[in-house]
Each structure stands twice: as structure tokens, then as C-alpha cells.
Amino acid sequence: MSEEQQHSILIVDDDKAMRQSLIDLMEAAGWRVEAVSRANHVLDRLAEFQPDAILSDVRMPGMSGLDLLASLDKSISPPLVLISAHGDIPMAVQAIQDGAYSFVEKPCEPRRLLTIMRNAAEQYRMRQTNARLKQRLMHLSGLDRRLLGQTDEINLLRRDVIDLADSTASVLVQGETGTGKELVARALHDLGPDADGPFLALNCAVLSPETFEAEMFGIKGGKDGRLLAASGGTLFLDEICSCPLPVQAQLLRVIENKRILPVGANVPIPVRFRVISASNEDMQKAVAESRLRQDLLFRINTLVLTLPTLRQRRDDLALLMTHFLSDYARIYETAVPELSPDDLAAMMTHDWPGNVRELRSVAERRVLAARRGSATMMQMIQSDLMLEGIPSTLREAVAAFERELIGKAIRDQEGRMDATAEALGIGRRTLNEKIVKLGLDKDALL
Known part of the structure; x- marks a missing residue:
């Protein structure tokens, strides 16, 4: 049996001979075993050892097995099986009602005890698996939002x-x-x-x-x-x-x-x-x-x-823009701008080379512009491309465009250079080289 499949148990008994006997029985059956002599040591061991089940004596100095049962969080703790030479039916019934998995009288038949402990451990593992599945389904539902x-x-x-x-x-x-x-x-x-x-x-x-x-x-x-x-x-x-x-x-x-x-x-x-x-x-x-x-x-x-480009999923444009407009309206505490037919037309005719990241940026500018008055989606889309004083030569035009684009990205990312490089789709080393070549002053831009 692999270590992942091997069951584990925490034994609690103040009687040294009985504790060793239970250890020998469980280890012979292939279990990983830890044992403590006092119930008040259990909580310290649970997080580190993470047993699949607990087997505890009832009568012990200080904290009893019943006290231990009451102290456990039943929603997350492994199942507890109580074992006692002084048990009676009312005590057993009460223990089960209080959340114990089972109650076993000493002396107990080894095969019966092993069956009870195996069933308790497998139930606990199934419960953990179900919890993971539920958590995964929660993530899955979030996938639609992401x-x-x-x-x-x-x-x-x-x-x-x-x-x-x-x-x-x-x-x-x-x-x-x-x-x-x-x-x-x-x-x-x-x-x-x-x-x-x-x-x-x-x-x-x-x-x-x-x-x-x-x-x-x-x-x-x-x-x-x-x-x-x-x-x-x-x-x-x-x-x-x-x-x-x-x-x-x-x-x-x-x-x-x-x-x-x-x-x-x-x-x-x-x-x-x-x-x-x-x-x-x-x-x-x-x-x-x-x-x-x-x-x-x-x-x-x-x-x-x-991954598909935004050009390949134009039917999602209105949904995505509405989502981002709502997010930024909440952030900037303003009304959500409405999309006009002209806005939708401008969105549908734009190629969106920056894909969803560009769309999000346009949405933020649209919300900020709406706070200052009115602005069209076309103006927001073109704002990145409107350069004043375009030079006459191609080399100068490219340099001017890069200077404007990099400067804007530095401002948008508040000077965080790794984020700026990512937003521009280039490496950090390439960004540093371009900043030097273009003579940009990061501090002046901010």
C-alpha cells in the first residue's frame, strides 16, 4: 500500500501497556500510528500528523475521552472512536449522539476494532474528497467570471x-x-x-x-x-x-x-x-x-x-465592455455609462490589437471621461493613437510613436516597470533599452 493510500491513526490512552498493544495491532494492519498518553495533547498533534481517525480511551487523568469529543470541531476533525472498560449503554448512546463515530468496550475483538477504524478512516477520506469537489465546483463557477x-x-x-x-x-x-x-x-x-x-x-x-x-x-x-x-x-x-x-x-x-x-x-x-x-x-x-x-x-x-483573440470573438465585445464599465464605475463611484449604437459600431470596427487588456483600458477611460462630461467610444479607442506633430520621416515617426506609447504605459502602470513591460508585450530588458534609446525620463513622466 502506498503512503498516500495508507490510513493513519492517533491513539490516546494513559495505560502504557494498552497503548502499546493498540499501536502493535494497528501497525501490523499497515496503519501509520502516533500515540499520546493524555487527551489534552491531541489538538497539538492533529495539525501536524493529520490522522484519518482517532481512537481514544474514555477515562484518563485530566481531560477525558468525552471531554476530547466535546472539544473537537466535528465539521473538520477526523472521526473519534471511544474505547473503554467501564462503558455502559447510556454512556455509549450519549457519546454517539454527541458525535463519536463508535463506542467499543474493552476487551475488544481485534478484527472488529480494525473494521470499525477502517470504516471510520474511509468515511473521513470520502468526506475530504467531497469537500475538495465542492471547492472545485466553486472555482468552476468562478471560471465563467474570469x-x-x-x-x-x-x-x-x-x-x-x-x-x-x-x-x-x-x-x-x-x-x-x-x-x-x-x-x-x-x-x-x-x-x-x-x-x-x-x-x-x-x-x-x-x-x-x-x-x-x-x-x-x-x-x-x-x-x-x-x-x-x-x-x-x-x-x-x-x-x-x-x-x-x-x-x-x-x-x-x-x-x-x-x-x-x-x-x-x-x-x-x-x-x-x-x-x-x-x-x-x-x-x-x-x-x-x-x-x-x-x-x-x-x-x-x-x-x-x-487563446482566441478578441477579433475572433467579436460577439463578446458588448458583454465584456459592459462588465468592465460596471467594474470601473463602481471603483470610481459614478454611474455606468450607457453604450450607444455608435459606441457599439466603433467597438465592432476596431481590431483590438491589445485584446481584452486594451478593451479594459478603453472602458476605464470611458468611465473617467463620463465623469468630466461626455465622450464617445470612438474617441476613447483613438486616444492612444492620436499623436501630435507627427514627424516627416518614418524613423522619426516610429520613434515618436514608441515614445508616446511607452510613456503612456509607464504612467498607466504608475512606474512599475515589470507591469509596464507586460502591458507593452515586450521584455523588461527590451523596455530598458528603448527607454535609454528614446531618451525617456521616467520620473518626469510620473
């Missing part, structure tokens, strides 16, 4: 997320900027078997080969690395094609070996997490251009999810 829409494309995406969530295989999420790749990654995590574990999102574009080992693997005798903190959950690798090649090699070794070696250590530490990667690029092109290792691609694309 991946909002009614078109076939978004319905198919939701079904794919549900189908792939239970798997532990690596997933590659592909899609244009603003289509919700991290949103999908978090949904896969929240609906998966490790939903209670951590979700670590790494922007691969900003990972430095010089500091990667210390930051991600940790330092012996120092702070644990971020990958160790992610163990038992999900590792989300965003902008994987922008990851420096030396870092790609290190990530590949971790994914393959499931071990990390802290700086200065000699013994590797095992880690376990599901890998979800994301990119808005053509992966094969990135491999052909030697920007992405092919062996790493083979490790991260076991399963592939391709």
Missing part, C-alpha cells in the same frame, strides 16, 4: 481548461498580448490537484543569468530559493521566448531532474511543481532563431492551449 464570454471560442477555452486542469503534464499557453494567458494559467492551477499549493509566476524576460541561481535555488545557510517555495504548486514561466539562454539551460535541468542545488550546497533538494509556460510568439520561429532551446520547448509543450 473567462467571461458566450462565444464558441471562449466556451471551448473554458472546457479545455477544465479538461486539462486535473493533469500534471506541462502546459504551453499561446496567445497574443492581452488575451489572458496568466489568467488561464491561474485557472489551471486553481482547478488542479495542487490548488492549495503556491502559484509562482516568473517573467522570464527579466531573469538574470548572474543572479538566477542565488534567487531561484537559494543559498546554503541563507534564504530559501523561490523555486523551493513553489514546490507542491505551479511554476508559471511567462514570456518564455524572452528567457536568456543560460537561464533556459538551468530551467531545463530543474524541469528534467526535479531537483535544485542551492549555492554552496553539495546535496540537491527535490522539488515538485507543474510547469505552465506562456508566449505570444511563434515558438518554432524562436527555436529557428536560436532564441529558444528546442529541448526546453519539448519539455514545456506536452499540452498546448491557444
